[in-house]
Amino acid sequence: MSEESAKQNSPEEKAETENKAAAPPKADAEKAPAAKPAASTAKPAEAPPPREPGEFGKSLEQAGIAVTHLGKDAMGIEAIALSTHDLLKGAEHLRDKCAFDLLVSCSSVDFKTHRQSVYHLYSINQNKTLAVKVDAETRDGKDYSPSVYPIWPACDWHERESYDLMGIHYEGHPNLQRILMPVDWLGHPLRKDYTVDDPRLVWNER
Amino acid sequence: MSTSTQTPAFPEIPGVLTEQGLSTNDLVVNIGPQHPSTHGVLRLITTLNGEVVKDMEPVIGYLHRSKEKMGETRSYFQYQPTIDRVEYLSSFYDHYAYVTAIEKISNLIVPRRVEYIRMITMELNRITSHLLWFGTFLMDLGATSPLFYAFREREAIIKLFEDVTGARMMYNYYRFGGVNADLPVGWINQCLKVVNDLPKAFDEYEAIVTQNPIVLDRTIGVGKLTKEDCLKYGVTGPTLRSTGVSLDLRKTNPYSVYSEVDFDVPLGTHGDVYDRYMIRVQEMRESVKIIQQALKQIPGGDTANVAQKEKEIAEATRLAKEQGLDPTNIPKMDPDWLIQGQKVNLMVFKPAAGEAMSLLESPRGFLGCYLISDGSPKALRVKWRGASFSNLSILPHLMIGNMYPDLMPIFGSLDVILPEVDR
Numbered sequence: 001m002s003e004e005s006a007k008q009n010s011p012e013e014k015a016e017t018e019n020k021a022a023a024p025p026k027a028d029a030e031k032a033p034a035a036k037p038a039a040s041t042a043k044p045a046e047a048p049p050p051r052e053p054g055e056f057g058k059s060l061e062q063a064g065i066a067v068t069h070l071g072k073d074a075m076g077i078e079a080i081a082l083s084t085h086d087l088l089k090g091a092e093h094l095r096d097k098c099a100f101d102l103l104v105s106c107s108s109v110d111f112k113t114h115r116q117s118v119y120h121l122y123s124i125n126q127n128k129t130l131a132v133k134v135d136a137e138t139r140d141g142k143d144y145s146p147s148v149y150p151i152w153p154a155c156d157w158h159e160r161e162s163y164d165l166m167g168i169h170y171e172g173h174p175n176l177q178r179i180l181m182p183v184d185w186l187g188h189p190l191r192k193d194y195t196v197d198d199p200r201l202v203w204n205e206r
Numbered sequence: 207m208s209t210s211t212q213t214p215a216f217p218e219i220p221g222v223l224t225e226q227g228l229s230t231n232d233l234v235v236n237i238g239p240q241h242p243s244t245h246g247v248l249r250l251i252t253t254l255n256g257e258v259v260k261d262m263e264p265v266i267g268y269l270h271r272s273k274e275k276m277g278e279t280r281s282y283f284q285y286q287p288t289i290d291r292v293e294y295l296s297s298f299y300d301h302y303a304y305v306t307a308i309e310k311i312s313n314l315i316v317p318r319r320v321e322y323i324r325m326i327t328m329e330l331n332r333i334t335s336h337l338l339w340f341g342t343f344l345m346d347l348g349a350t351s352p353l354f355y356a357f358r359e360r361e362a363i364i365k366l367f368e369d370v371t372g373a374r375m376m377y378n379y380y381r382f383g384g385v386n387a388d389l390p391v392g393w394i395n396q397c398l399k400v401v402n403d404l405p406k407a408f409d410e411y412e413a414i415v416t417q418n419p420i421v422l423d424r425t426i427g428v429g430k431l432t433k434e435d436c437l438k439y440g441v442t443g444p445t446l447r448s449t450g451v452s453l454d455l456r457k458t459n460p461y462s463v464y465s466e467v468d469f470d471v472p473l474g475t476h477g478d479v480y481d482r483y484m485i486r487v488q489e490m491r492e493s494v495k496i497i498q499q500a501l502k503q504i505p506g507g508d509t510a511n512v513a514q515k516e517k518e519i520a521e522a523t524r525l526a527k528e529q530g531l532d533p534t535n536i537p538k539m540d541p542d543w544l545i546q547g548q549k550v551n552l553m554v555f556k557p558a559a560g561e562a563m564s565l566l567e568s569p570r571g572f573l574g575c576y577l578i579s580d581g582s583p584k585a586l587r588v589k590w591r592g593a594s595f596s597n598l599s600i601l602p603h604l605m606i607g608n609m610y611p612d613l614m615p616i617f618g619s620l621d622v623i624l625p626e627v628d629r
Contacts, residue, residue, distance in 0.1 A: 073563060074561065075306075075563060075564055075565075077563055102437055102442070103440055104565065105591035107576050110587075111586075118576065120574065122572075127458040129459075152440075153438045154596065156439075157595060157596070157599045158440075158596075179266065180267040180270045180628060181267060181270065182267070190275055
């Protein structure tokens, strides 16, 4: 088993090691730009095929809520996307009809073109997890997304963290303040444009 | 600097008259950030009316080390050693969450021996984590000797970890599709010896603590929670199970090889501090059961066996080559016995594009690692969902209206680790 897999891998590895041996500084420089187009071409290719609607996506559709089915993630967790307009309606349906009673986490992702909140929900009765993704709306250079606080109060600190680190304003959150960074911190450090040479860090590192 | 010469007067706070006609005010007490009972760096802005807590606001973020940003700026392999610092008392769990997320995204094969090694180390880690909680929790209540008892057993387990990983706390042992090194020769017997002695030690603790009148007075009926409270704040783990909700991801959504071992999920009934204490003690006993079964079931058994088999295969291959025999007849290594499923070149490792949320049951509750890969050598996003983060958010709800001296038993019973809160 190990011998076989080693054999399969060996030609690629050899090529890599040869590349490195030939021009170690160049190899890295070439690799980085080479990796980026590959990723960017892979993404649009992945989007077109329509994903199969999952159990909870179907349930939402039947209730007349517009859903984008995103298939399953690598762990087999169903993922759906809702618009900011439909989020609260969808969340209420998920809590009342699909028994998602535990909000596990609220993550925020910066895709450079837009920012997204990802809610992971858990149902104690069904032992199932669901990911609900919401793209934030951009108005006057700021990102806005409705807060699910009325449905799951457990999102309180999680949404505060997303606001603090990613700058998504959750509308309807009762206490949207910074939670991990100091109150007078400048900028939102988890954004992709916030790098180590950011001028705002000069003020922050006082 | 300022041109105004008037110094601001202290604001006059209107007092409230007591029955005796004395003026009284609420007192604002800052607990922390440096305070021995906060188990880390936590500040609690507490408003007291006499000894009753009127309001409490936790201030966190003092230990924020931007672990999530680090995950985006380093390659997958470079990030691995820093994961230990996310939650230093049970860092095997953080590693497992991270490593499984990547394994699932890129479809890496994980041999069963590896899964067993991971399960054994994780369960041992649950015991060390609960033991440290046991010692410090009782120290918060004023009992100093249980800490020494707990550390005696913890030390024995940590020595086992040191033999396997080379480190006492920051293990960095799991790899993508395998583990760093196989168990040392004879480790399984040594581990079995340590683990078989543990229930006796737990009996000893329980003899001191479980029926101790001071402990009973300070824990029974204190910090009561219901299922609804827990769900409202996203509380999981032993705290949720103390309210009678049977939610243990090892049972409900089995990961690793937990479906192959037999164990119970201890549940409480009242949801108070005492129930949380009892659940953790019983969980340690269940962990012992899991480890005992796993040590018997581990594919390949002791490492000496595996080494012997490897030697035989090498010898047979050499002979076959010498005599020019058919290579198909050479015995092969059982794939379950390996410690690395697929060879991964870590320096240039790029998982496929995709995402995974790996949820598992850490000693404190749900631990999640949400990982998005865009196919480049660095992750697009690494999000840690620590159980302590949500578990801490319920503290004001538990404390408001309660006596100030109950803060330490209640806060201690939540088993919050501040580095996991702040990440």
